[in-house]
Amino acid sequence: MSVILVVGGAGYIGSHTCKVLRRAGHTPVCVDNLGSGYRSAVKYGPLEVGDLRDGAFLDGVFFRWRPEAVIHFAAHIEVAESVKRPDLFYSNNVGGTLSLLTKMVEHGVLNLVFSSTCAVFGLPEVVPLTETLPHAPINPYGASKSMAERIIADFSHAFGIRAVVLRYFNASGADPDGEIGERHDPESHLIPIAIEVALGKRDKLLVFGDDYATPDGTCVRDYVHVVDLAAAHLLAIDHLKGKTAFQAFNLGNGKGYSVLEIISAVERLAGRPVARSFAPRRAGDPPLLVADSALARKRLGWRPAFPDLDQIVGTAWRWHCNVMEEPAA
Numbered sequence: 001m002s003v004i005l006v007v008g009g010a011g012y013i014g015s016h017t018c019k020v021l022r023r024a025g026h027t028p029v030c031v032d033n034l035g036s037g038y039r040s041a042v043k044y045g046p047l048e049v050g051d052l053r054d055g056a057f058l059d060g061v062f063f064r065w066r067p068e069a070v071i072h073f074a075a076h077i078e079v080a081e082s083v084k085r086p087d088l089f090y091s092n093n094v095g096g097t098l099s100l101l102t103k104m105v106e107h108g109v110l111n112l113v114f115s116s117t118c119a120v121f122g123l124p125e126v127v128p129l130t131e132t133l134p135h136a137p138i139n140p141y142g143a144s145k146s147m148a149e150r151i152i153a154d155f156s157h158a159f160g161i162r163a164v165v166l167r168y169f170n171a172s173g174a175d176p177d178g179e180i181g182e183r184h185d186p187e188s189h190l191i192p193i194a195i196e197v198a199l200g201k202r203d204k205l206l207v208f209g210d211d212y213a214t215p216d217g218t219c220v221r222d223y224v225h226v227v228d229l230a231a232a233h234l235l236a237i238d239h240l241k242g243k244t245a246f247q248a249f250n251l252g253n254g255k256g257y258s259v260l261e262i263i264s265a266v267e268r269l270a271g272r273p274v275a276r277s278f279a280p281r282r283a284g285d286p287p288l289l290v291a292d293s294a295l296a297r298k299r300l301g302w303r304p305a306f307p308d309l310d311q312i313v314g315t316a317w318r319w320h321c322n323v324m325e326e327p328a329a
């Protein structure tokens with residue numbers, strides 16, 4: 001099978017993808033600066049520690065491993081931080097992607113799978129979200145991913161890069177075997193925060209806004225299991241063997257859950273209450289984000305294996321109960 005560079009493979013979604021690649025017989029070579037990733041999450045192949053904006057470092061990695069494809073997860077991901085420090089986000093998410101693409105072309109590695117996000121669509125007027133909606137990001141994080149997508153499309157046209165762009169909705173859950181899971185620092189995602197409250201690691205959870213035009217007034221999101229996202233990357237690698245030059249896919253389960261429904265699911269599975277209080281709406285939070293993933297089902301043959309909310313929350317809960325406290329890197 002083939003060697004695949006997994007850039008950002010020490011992070012949450014990257015580490016789960018390395019496991020799926022390994023199981024399929026590939027060699028996932030993790031490339032990570034360990035800025036927000038964890039050395040202990042790199043269990044399924046070798047680790048090259050360095051920054052993707054360091055061209056000499058990337059030259060060494062491409063010479064040593066001669067990969068068949070690159071999966072690019074590495075990015076800053078926290079929306080609120082992107083508003084305060086757009087410099088960091090554009091440097092890493094745009095500059096890093098440009099650096100990586102340039103080295104891919106120089107080394108003749110032309111197959112790419114890129115991690116994008118529903119944040120490229122901003123505040124969509126049409127739900128569920130198809131790939132045909134226009135990009136209209138409302139924060140530097142979404143803008144950085146939209147710019148990276150554009151750069152990839154241009155490199156595809158000019159240099160023959162074949163690219164699959166995967167736009168995740170809310171990545172969630174953990175490896176069902178309990179080997180790896182979600183560890184962001186600071187954590188900004190709802191399910192791990194609710195679990196931390198249930199475990200007594202936080203006092204309470206803040207629900208931002210209870211007056212949206214949704215059934216219970218709180219925001220609705222499409223939660224998709226991280227192992228299902230990982231499986232989509234394996235399918236995307238296969239897809240690149242076809243005639244695809246550039247193709248984007250939205251990845252979600254097509255079903256939305258409100259903040260209060262997520263809290264109830266955590267309380268049910270944990271058997272403990274989750275203290276919460278209500279806070280004003282956050283600027284730029286769309287009321288409803290649900291994916292239309294028909295294209296991924298049709299073209300990639302993607303079939304989520306863990307679509308149920310209880311599977312998502314249950315695997316996350318088991319991981320958080322067992323995870324050892326470990327500092328980043």
Ligand SMILES: NC(=O)c1ccc[n+]([C@@H]2O[C@H](COP(=O)([O-])OP(=O)(O)OC[C@H]3O[C@@H](n4cnc5c(N)ncnc54)[C@H](O)[C@@H]3O)[C@@H](O)[C@H]2O)c1
Pocket residue numbers: 007008009010011012013014031032033034035036037038050051052053072073074075076077092096115116117118167168169170171172183184
């Ligand atoms: N988590 C989600 O719900 C979600 C949703 C949509 C899109 N995404 C996208 O998926 C990707 C992965 O997200 P995640 O949740 O696994 O994040 P993460 O922070 O857990 O993983 C990112 C990894 O990239 C590494 N990295 C960052 N900058 C780097 C650099 N310059 N050089 C080398 N390594 C670098 C980090 O150390 C980390 O291991 C990101 O691109 C993110 O934008 C995530």
